[in-house]
Amino acid sequence: MICIKSVEGGILSNPAMISSADLLSRYDQRVPRYTSYPTAPHFQPRVQEAAYRGWLAELDPGVPLSLYVHVPFCDSLCWFCGCHTKIVQRYAPVAAYLDLLLREVELTADAFAGRRRVCHLHLGGGTPTILSAADLERLFAALRGTFDVDVDADIAVEIDPRALTHDSVAALGRVGVNRASLGLQDLDPRVQKAVNRVQSLEETQDIATALRRAGVGSLNIDLMYGLPHQTIAGMLATIDAVMGLAPQRVCLFGYAHVPWMKQHQRLIDEAALPGPEDRFAQYMAAAERLQEAGYVWIGLDHFALPDDPLAVALRERRLHRNFQGYTTDEASARLGFGPSAIGGLPQGFVQNATAMPAYRTAVEAGQLPIQRGLALSDDDRLHSAVIEQLMCYLEVDLGAISRRFGRSPDIFGDAVQGLAEPVADGLVTVEEGIIRVSPRGRPFVRTICARFDRYLAPDAQRHARAV
């Protein structure tokens, strides 16, 4: 068992007296979102195509795959956007890209012997529904022609409701999409104008209704807090209006303002951005309203109806976290297609070339367009499991997890010592090697996970704030 004595004492004797401002000043740090561990900035160029091909060839043919397909195009730029996308005015680059994508799928499948089952398929972006109805069908025909997609596979697509025709909605139904994620963010006109994303409730409602009619049964709505001019009243009004769409899931993302990485975010008036305390208040108020409306709060930023598979997975301890956020996806091998897409295999992570020219050159030369990656060590796997459990369940049993990996829990000695301050502040408890994040600690779970991150350098500028 880990020696935890020294973290049980209190630096501050009454955590209830500590203000949010004080907590934010100490725990709202620039830390990763932990959609993977190790996180993508630690991937190395030494992991290239040859390593990936080797890993693919070693995969157990009986184990189903999860596929992620990235479509890096949008019709117009939301100034807050942190995604890997490009604005296009013409369809020609999108059509040309689909050819490349299908070639990449073919090249990857050639690296296996025989056909593979697929249990999860996610189209993300950018805006995948920028593909015409005919091209969506072409993409799915190619994927189904290459892989054996399970009849009950989870097939999800990210949608910008402002740019979706009823033709495309019908195509999504025909190709078997059963879950759609609709970007909405905030309905307040002042906020929408300040981020260059004007979108009415009515157009969102219209698409939601059409999707359900087309057989896309499960809907997720993306909301954001921390945007310019955003107010708690505006957010709560947005949530109340969104409840009329009866989504199965809601994501509540904190705006990640990283203008040093995403230069277009400089178009946002920083003076209009809420400060840390206002952001925190927005987050907590929105989370409370969603729970009052009957949603289960999952991890950091997802909410799901109690009978939704995500909430069921939380209860049954089958929840996972990957590059799409919280997921029911249990596949041990996840292949990524398209520029910047990340794949995760039991052996490690790979990321495709981010820039379209490099991606194109590789695919046209018949190469898998891997730019960098990371071969996992046993130590990485152990720490990854700890961080995933904390992010998913806000709790981890270090003794049980170490035993599962054949290691001594002493390996976490320093990390547990590093929890002394959050323990004293009432953010976590450590008892018998079990770490539990308290409701007050939940908004800071990323900062708590960072204590278990062996790669984290004090690189303050890389990530967005924790809250």
Ligand SMILES: C[S@@+](CC[C@H](N)C(=O)[O-])C[C@H]1O[C@@H](n2cnc3c(N)ncnc32)[C@H](O)[C@@H]1O
């Ligand atoms: C790929 S987009 C969703 C699909 C579609 N492109 C759209 O915007 O409607 C994924 C979601 O990421 C969130 N997002 C984008 N940029 C973000 C940022 N800088 N910080 C936090 N969340 C962000 C938004 O909620 C957005 O809906």
Ligand code: SF4
């Ligand atoms: S938020 Fe969505 S629609 Fe807006 S630019 Fe980013 S990916 Fe495109």
